[in-house]
Amino acid sequence: MRPVLTASLSAVLALGLSLPAAAQKKYDPGASDTEIKIGNTNPYSGPASAYGVIGKSIAAYIKLVNDKGGVNGRKINWISYDDGYSPPKTVEMARKLVEQDQVLFLYQTLGTPSNTAIHKYMNMRKVPQLHVATGASKWNDPKHFFWTMGWQPNYQDEAKVYAKHILQTKPDAKIAILYQNDDYGKDYLKGFEDGLGPNNRKMIVARASYEVSEPTVDSQVLQLKASGANVFFNITTPKFAAQAIRAAYDSGWRPIQYLNNVSSSIGAVFKPAGLEKSAGLITTEYLKDPANPAHASDAAIKDFVAFMKKYYPDGDVTDRNAIYGYTVGHALEQVLKQCGDNLTRENVMKQAAAMKGFKIDTLLPGITVSTGADDYAPLQAVQLQRFNGQTFELFGQVVSTEH
Amino acid sequence: MSRRMLLLTLALLAIACALPFVLTSYRTFQAALVLVYAIALLGLNIVTGYNGQISLGHGAFYALGAYCSAILMDQAGLPYWATIPIAGAACLVAGFLFGLPALRLEGLYLALATFALGVSMPQILKYHLLEKWTGGVQGIVIAKPEPPAALAAAGLRLDADQWLYFFVLAIAVIMFLLAWNLLRGRVGRALVAIRDHHTAAGVMGINTALYKSLAFGVSALYTGVAGALGAIAVQFVAPDSFNVLLSITFLVGIVVGGLASLSGALFGALFIQFVPNIADELSKAAPWAIFGAVLIAFIYLMPSGVAGALRALGARLAGQPKETRP
Numbered sequence: 001m002r003p004v005l006t007a008s009l010s011a012v013l014a015l016g017l018s019l020p021a022a023a024q025k026k027y028d029p030g031a032s033d034t035e036i037k038i039g040n041t042n043p044y045s046g047p048a049s050a051y052g053v054i055g056k057s058i059a060a061y062i063k064l065v066n067d068k069g070g071v072n073g074r075k076i077n078w079i080s081y082d083d084g085y086s087p088p089k090t091v092e093m094a095r096k097l098v099e100q101d102q103v104l105f106l107y108q109t110l111g112t113p114s115n116t117a118i119h120k121y122m123n124m125r126k127v128p129q130l131h132v133a134t135g136a137s138k139w140n141d142p143k144h145f146f147w148t149m150g151w152q153p154n155y156q157d158e159a160k161v162y163a164k165h166i167l168q169t170k171p172d173a174k175i176a177i178l179y180q181n182d183d184y185g186k187d188y189l190k191g192f193e194d195g196l197g198p199n200n201r202k203m204i205v206a207r208a209s210y211e212v213s214e215p216t217v218d219s220q221v222l223q224l225k226a227s228g229a230n231v232f233f234n235i236t237t238p239k240f241a242a243q244a245i246r247a248a249y250d251s252g253w254r255p256i257q258y259l260n261n262v263s264s265s266i267g268a269v270f271k272p273a274g275l276e277k278s279a280g281l282i283t284t285e286y287l288k289d290p291a292n293p294a295h296a297s298d299a300a301i302k303d304f305v306a307f308m309k310k311y312y313p314d315g316d317v318t319d320r321n322a323i324y325g326y327t328v329g330h331a332l333e334q335v336l337k338q339c340g341d342n343l344t345r346e347n348v349m350k351q352a353a354a355m356k357g358f359k360i361d362t363l364l365p366g367i368t369v370s371t372g373a374d375d376y377a378p379l380q381a382v383q384l385q386r387f388n389g390q391t392f393e394l395f396g397q398v399v400s401t402e403h
Numbered sequence: 404m405s406r407r408m409l410l411l412t413l414a415l416l417a418i419a420c421a422l423p424f425v426l427t428s429y430r431t432f433q434a435a436l437v438l439v440y441a442i443a444l445l446g447l448n449i450v451t452g453y454n455g456q457i458s459l460g461h462g463a464f465y466a467l468g469a470y471c472s473a474i475l476m477d478q479a480g481l482p483y484w485a486t487i488p489i490a491g492a493a494c495l496v497a498g499f500l501f502g503l504p505a506l507r508l509e510g511l512y513l514a515l516a517t518f519a520l521g522v523s524m525p526q527i528l529k530y531h532l533l534e535k536w537t538g539g540v541q542g543i544v545i546a547k548p549e550p551p552a553a554l555a556a557a558g559l560r561l562d563a564d565q566w567l568y569f570f571v572l573a574i575a576v577i578m579f580l581l582a583w584n585l586l587r588g589r590v591g592r593a594l595v596a597i598r599d600h601h602t603a604a605g606v607m608g609i610n611t612a613l614y615k616s617l618a619f620g621v622s623a624l625y626t627g628v629a630g631a632l633g634a635i636a637v638q639f640v641a642p643d644s645f646n647v648l649l650s651i652t653f654l655v656g657i658v659v660g661g662l663a664s665l666s667g668a669l670f671g672a673l674f675i676q677f678v679p680n681i682a683d684e685l686s687k688a689a690p691w692a693i694f695g696a697v698l699i700a701f702i703y704l705m706p707s708g709v710a711g712a713l714r715a716l717g718a719r720l721a722g723q724p725k726e727t728r729p
Contacts, residue, residue: 044683045690046648056687082683082690087542087644088637092433099429113542117639120544181531182540211526 024341030104031343036336037077039097039106041114046084051110053315054133055080057325058108058332060312065329071336074343079103085110087117094118098127105130105348107332108151108325112136112183115148123147128348130335131328131378135262137187140377142353147345149352149376151328155184155260156191157401158284159235161382162258163195164399165282166203166231170256174205176229178220178244180236181209188235188260205229210240221247234259242273249277259283261382265320266291270387279389284382287327288362291318292392300361323362330360331369331378352378366398419572428564432636433676435568438575439633440672444656445582445665446625451654452663453586454618455598457510460517462650463524464494464623466640468630470528473543473640474536483548483635487574490631491624498623502616521650525642542641545634571632578625583665585621594618595663626653659701661708670709674701 030037042055062078070076079101081093090109097103105128109115112134122129123145131151132139135158139150166173177192179185193201206227208220217240224232225248232255234244241263248255257280263269264283288295295301304326308317315322336343338351355378358369367381381400385392423431447461471490475481481489501520508516528537537543550566561569585591593614596604605611634640652675660671682693705712 044687047646052687080687082679082687084648085643086646086648087639087641088633091637091639092436095429095432099427113540113641113643116541116544117637117641120638182529184540211529 026342026344026347028104028344029102032074034074035077036071036074036343037079037101037103038332039094039101039103040078040080041083041090041093041097041106041109042080043085043110044082046086048085048111051085051133051321052082053319053321054108054110054325054328057312057315057322058329060315061307061326061329062332063311064307065333071333072340074336076332076336083111083114085114087113090114091117091121094121098122098125103127104343105345107131108133108328110134115139119145119148126345128345128352130348130352131331133328135187136183137191140375142374142376147349149349149371149378151331151378153261153284153286153379153382153401154377155187156194157377157380158261158382159188159191160195160401161284161384161399162233162282163192165384165396166258167196167200170231173203173231173256174227174229175203175231175233176206176224176227176255177204177208177233178217178224178236179207179209180240181211184237184262185209185235192233192235210236212237216247217244218247220244221253222251225251225253230255232257234263236260236263238263238265238268241269245269245273245278245281249274257281261285264385264392266387266391267318275389278387281387283385283387283392285385285392285394286364286367286379286382287320287323288364289320289392290323294391294394304362327360327362330362331355331358334358334369364394364398416576420569423561423565423568428562431564431568435564435571435636436633437669437672437676438568438571439629439636440656440675441669442575442578442632443626443629443653444660444668444671444675445578446622446627446629447653448657448660448663448665448668449582449586449594449625450618450622452657452661452667453591453598454594454615456505456615456618457514457654458517458619458622459514459647459650459654460520460522460524461622461626461653462645462647463520464498464626465630465633465649465653466524466528466642466645467497467623468494468627469634469640469645470537470543470630471627472631472634473545476545477538477543478536483545484570486635487628487631491628494627494630495620495624498627499616499620501623502619505619506612506615518647518650521647525646528642528645537642540642542639542644545638545640547638548635567636571636574628574632578628579665579668582625586665590614655698657708659698659705659708661710661712664708664710664714666713667708667710674709 040055042052043049044052059078059080062076066075079097083089083093094106097106107130109129110133115132115134126147129148131149135152135155137154137156139148179189196203206224206229208223210217210220221244232248234241234257236244241259259281261284270278288298288301290301290304304323305317307326308315335352339347353371353373355369355371364383369378371378381398383394383398384396385394422434443465447458450456450458468490471493472486475486475489476483505513505516529540547563548567549563550561554561593609596609597611597614656671656675659674661667678697679694682690685693
């Protein structure tokens with residue numbers, strides 16, 4: 001009698017305990033007991049196809065997660081479509097993902113114009129547009145766009161870091177600025193002016209802009225040199241960055257140079273400009289650069305290299321986009337972990353907005369992912385680094401741009 | 404139009420009307436895009452297929468139409484349907500004016516001149532003096548048209564995608580009818596005569612300069628109307644949407660669909676809408692290689708386009724030898 005009683009009692013108990021747990025499982029379209037469907041668009045073709053590495057690297061990381069058994073027992077089904085960096089195609093593909101493939105949410109959709117094109121649609125549909133891959137500052141607006149969240153440190157915040165550094169180290173600076181004439185260039189410019197503050201804005205003695213269509217920026221650089229500036233803030237994309245660095249050096253101008261993170265690439269910018277001509281440049285970083293010998297013995301970089309070998313063998317380990325994708329893959333895994341069995345779209349946003357100091361070991365030490373219900377900017381810290389002619393040297397403290 | 408053709412067209416129209424009730428709203432949206440592209444291809448076909456002037460810049464007229472519509476809705480608060488004729492008229496004028504100097508250019512030189520137009524369009528749209536209207540790189544976000552209240556009151560419940568589809572379909576039908584009417588008569592014959600033998604056409608008394616410019620203008624009108632509809636369907640315009648690849652895609656569309664053929668525009672539209680998607684699903688690494696392979700296969704198997712191949716097939720089935728009709 002007794003063993004039977006115990007057995008039945010424990011059975012009742014087990015039932016009683018498991019029932020509420022089962023009742024707590026909540027799913028929106030795209031989620032089930034076995035699978036979580038996540039959508040993405042990336043430019044695998046077209047003018048911006050170099051960024052396609054991000055989509056492939058995230059896909060590779062998800063394969064790794066699935067090989068480990070997935071998240072909370074569910075496999076991630078990553079559906080990524082090519083939009084060729086064309087906004088109408090992004091709209092079409094986003095609609096396909098949401099309406100036809102019935103994904104739970106979109107993750108890391110890439111490009112400022114592409115994300116702008118689906119911004120309204122995603123919020124109207126109440127489907128998360130999570131951790132978008134663009135540096136514009138408009139993605140941090142939870143009041144008006146609850147369903148859209150940014151990811152990387154935004155351009156304005158980064159520019160403020162340079163401004164603060166100039167104020168601290170060279171109070172008598174005369175600053176010249178070269179910027180690309182579009183929303184990206186203007187975002188940086190605004191952040192930089194705000195960072196200097198209204199009293200110091202007169203430190204900017206010259207500014208020149210260029211159009212992406214122009215063949216060179218040589219004349220702009222000469223014009224800036226003529227202003228007699230001793231600090232040069234270079235807001236340009238890789239091709240123009242290389243031209244500007246070379247033109248400045250060749251004309252005999254030797255200001256202290258700041259270069260936006262967009263172009264902080266040894267391979268794509270400093271080599272074509274000339275390594276010795278680029279020496280001394282200051283820029284910012286938030287990821288560990290696998291090409292930097294300082295990180296060569298770092299455990300996280302070793303893991304990353306092993307990951308690349310196994311899951312993304314045709315990828316280039318030194319390509320910054322690869323480690324970017326690997327890093328953001330960790331953030332995706334964490335959001336899903338936090339969601340537990342409550343895989344509704346609302347809970348995805350709630351959990352994404354509740355990351356308190358989440359550490360990813362490929363981020364620079366001291367930089368963590370932090371969000372809140374009114375703070376949709378996950379990464380808000382960077383560290384300054386100087387190019388010594390061979391490689392980057394990080395210096396100073398990690399600078400948080402949290403307001 | 405022969406009796407058989409009429410029946411075929413009516414059957415096609417009936418199917419087109421039934422589509423949104425069997426498709427999902429995403430597929431309905433895609434079908435609307437196909438119709439939009441069909442109108443654009445029809446426009447390009449008028450100037451390239453019928454008149455023999457190669458244009459590599461029709462993406463620019465598509466962009467102009469799209470921006471006209473978006474700016475009028477965004478800044479002037481016009482209803483979406485009212486912007487369509489204005490966009491068309493603006494493109495007619497722009498196309499005619501561009502056609503005038505282009506008269507001096509023949510063949511490849513014209514192709515290059517229009518190519519320049521297509522290449523420069525995104526940058527013109529980003530120009531800072533126009534930013535007040537165009538929104539610069541950010542583009543313009545426009546609201547989705549809702550079905551008119553009268554329709555719901557009459558008991559016909561359509562969602563926004565279905566309504567948009569029918570709106571585009573109605574305009575497509577009108578545009579195709581107008582083109583058919585234009586091209587089967589005097590004007591169409593004049594255009595074809597200029598294409599086939601320029602000097603002989605002049606000798607026959609055709610004002611070649613006028614007709615060529617007009618062909619450019621009307622062609623731009625069609626493409627502009629398509630651009631306006633495309634903007635309304637996608638609810639967003641930005642310079643990056645209208646790069647030179649769009650112009651080349653249009654050219655691919657009319658060649659694959661069938662030059663100098665009305666139905667060819669529809670086949671071409673299906674091709675440029677769906678083949679890139681299929682290629683992307685087959686391979687993330689090389690979608691364009693697959694697209695290229697499919698393109699080569701099409702051109703190799705159907706040298707006169709889908710429309711031409713169907714025509715030959717129809718003739719063979721009917722037991723008639725080719726090219727014997729008067």
